[in-house]
Amino acid sequence: MAPRSFWKGYLKLSLVTCPVAMAPATTDNEKVKFRTLNRKTGNRVISQYVDGVTGKAVDEDDEVKGYERGEDEYVMLEEDEIDAVGLESTRTIDIEMFVPRDSIDWIWYDKPHYLTPDDPVGEEAFSVIRDAMEATGRVGISRLVMYRRERAVMLEPRGKGIILWTLRYGDEVRSRDEYFGDTKNGKPESKMMALVKTLIDERTKPWDPKMVDDPVQDRLLEIIAAKKKGKKRPPKPKVEAEKPSNVINIMDALRKSIASEGKKKS
Numbered sequence: 001m002a003p004r005s006f007w008k009g010y011l012k013l014s015l016v017t018c019p020v021a022m023a024p025a026t027t028d029n030e031k032v033k034f035r036t037l038n039r040k041t042g043n044r045v046i047s048q049y050v051d052g053v054t055g056k057a058v059d060e061d062d063e064v065k066g067y068e069r070g071e072d073e074y075v076m077l078e079e080d081e082i083d084a085v086g087l088e089s090t091r092t093i094d095i096e097m098f099v100p101r102d103s104i105d106w107i108w109y110d111k112p113h114y115l116t117p118d119d120p121v122g123e124e125a126f127s128v129i130r131d132a133m134e135a136t137g138r139v140g141i142s143r144l145v146m147y148r149r150e151r152a153v154m155l156e157p158r159g160k161g162i163i164l165w166t167l168r169y170g171d172e173v174r175s176r177d178e179y180f181g182d183t184k185n186g187k188p189e190s191k192m193m194a195l196v197k198t199l200i201d202e203r204t205k206p207w208d209p210k211m212v213d214d215p216v217q218d219r220l221l222e223i224i225a226a227k228k229k230g231k232k233r234p235p236k237p238k239v240e241a242e243k244p245s246n247v248i249n250i251m252d253a254l255r256k257s258i259a260s261e262g263k264k265k266s
Contacts, residue, residue, distance in 0.1 A: 007146075008118055009091035013129055018122030020093070022164060025112035032220045090145040093164070095129075095155065098138040104154060108167050115155065115162040126162075133157045195254040202261040 005021035036045040049058045065082065066074035093115075117126040133140060133155070140155035146166060154165045 005116075005118075007113075009093065011115070011126060011129065012092055012094045013140075016125050016129065018125035018129075019118040020115055020122075020126065021118040022113050022115050025114050025163065032217050032224070093142045093144055093153070093155070095140040095142050097141050098133070098136075099141060101137050101139050101156070104139070104167075107173055109154075110151075110166040110168050113164040113166075115164045130157045130162050133162075192250060192254065195251070195258060198258055199254070199261065202258070202265075 005023045007022040009020060009022075010017050011020045037043065038045055049063060050056060051058055065077045065079070067077065068074055117123045129140075134157040139157075142153050142155065143150060144153050145151070146153070151169075152167045154167055156163045156165065
């Protein structure tokens, strides 16, 4: 059963409007989550804000956001002042522009959401916007208040629906030149390239979601299940990863790698 949508509003392109619903495309509900407990009593430990100078607990009504402008100097902002800065409408995805699909680097992608039509009458309008983006290789760019902040969002056609990606802010993405600028750009020898391509071909498999399973979580669940039954199962000792040796001759290393791949298959 599909999870309930957490947002409902309208998708708008010029004078074309249709009701839509949105739900997160990812979830962390299946993750093993822990609570901090008092070992002596077994009771939960509750966190509480305290005044950094007096050490006294602060009532929730007295908590306020502060922007640090100097050492121990802050500008206080009330919740209604912060909310007033956002868009007037938080319920309309007005597509302001389109850009080529491959022009937005993956590093700008933040969180994916499934966008679907929310009314049978609006399905035709939704479908024509989706299919037109697909046919032209374009994605839509809009702005929307999500997670209490105004964000740029990208609308990408996918199958019968649209994936709405929140995009990272400009000051969140570091320039790749700061890291890759000094990397040499010399072309490798063609023989080396041929051998590496052979290795890639040997290890190529169809994508499977099991490739991103979490073995650590599986082991944690085993320990939790054992403890429920009253068993004490000590965690397995960590095995130190073998340090790779320095490659002296790349061609020899590649040939040996291909030979070992062949032995695995035989």
